[in-house]
Amino acid sequence: MDHDDFAVEPIKGLPELPPEGEQILWQGRPDAWALSWQALSLPWVAGYFALLAIWRFVSLMDLVPLRAAVGYAVPFLVLGGIVLALLIGFGVIQARSSVYTVTNRRIALRVGAALTLTLNLPYTKIAAADLAHGPRGTGTIALQLKGGPRFAYLTLWPHCRPWKIASPQPALRCIPEAGRVAAMIADAAQARLTTPQVERVAQAAAVAAE
Numbered sequence: 168m169d170h171d172d173f174a175v176e177p178i179k180g181l182p183e184l185p186p187e188g189e190q191i192l193w194q195g196r197p198d199a200w201a202l203s204w205q206a207l208s209l210p211w212v213a214g215y216f217a218l219l220a221i222w223r224f225v226s227l228m229d230l231v232p233l234r235a236a237v238g239y240a241v242p243f244l245v246l247g248g249i250v251l252a253l254l255i256g257f258g259v260i261q262a263r264s265s266v267y268t269v270t271n272r273r274i275a276l277r278v279g280a281a282l283t284l285t286l287n288l289p290y291t292k293i294a295a296a297d298l299a300h301g302p303r304g305t306g307t308i309a310l311q312l313k314g315g316p317r318f319a320y321l322t323l324w325p326h327c328r329p330w331k332i333a334s335p336q337p338a339l340r341c342i343p344e345a346g347r348v349a350a351m352i353a354d355a356a357q358a359r360l361t362t363p364q365v366e367r368v369a370q371a372a373a374v375a376a377e
Contacts, residue, residue, distance in 0.1 A: 327340075
């Protein structure tokens with residue numbers, strides 16, 4: 168399980184050519200709107216600025232003319248619109264710069280806009296994969312790892328399971344047809360883990376064993 172931040176991609180989403188016998192089963196990226204809606208909490212942000220506008224209007228409606236009260240509330244809605252536009256833009260950039268790859272041996276996540284990070288997660292290092300359904304037919308597949316290096320939550324965000332800060336879990340976030348991809352991962356992982364692993368034994372060790 169490793170990553171390479173600077174290697175040029177010979178294949179989209181992968182830092183190097185797959186070794187012999189490895190096949191790419193699926194590639195995709197997050198749905199930009201679903202990623203913005205979930206990871207960037209668009210409903211909460213919109214609700215916050217709407218409440219500010221309502222509070223401003225109600226607090227002034229008995230003190231100034233109705234039109235003036237509305238005028239004092241409108242700037243909060245304008246500011247909220249600007250913030251939402253920035254968040255959606257950030258979500259679109261994150262979605263377009265990310266590539267998730269599922270092969271018959273591993274899951275690879277190329278994430279990050281300013282600083283690209285590639286995670287290679289062999290099935291032998293994945294303890295479980297949890298599927299959570301989201302809006303518009305999308306879903307998130309969170310990966311529980313077996314020990315190994317621990318990734319920082321802020322380094323992975325938003326490509327990680329929400330609120331798992333102490334033990335961050337990389338995730339294929341807000342992908343279309345998540346159920347089909349989860350089933351594909353389950354089949355590939357089962358096939359990989361049940362395949363006998365043949366290792367070469369050094370000749371000296373074999374002689375010593377005799």
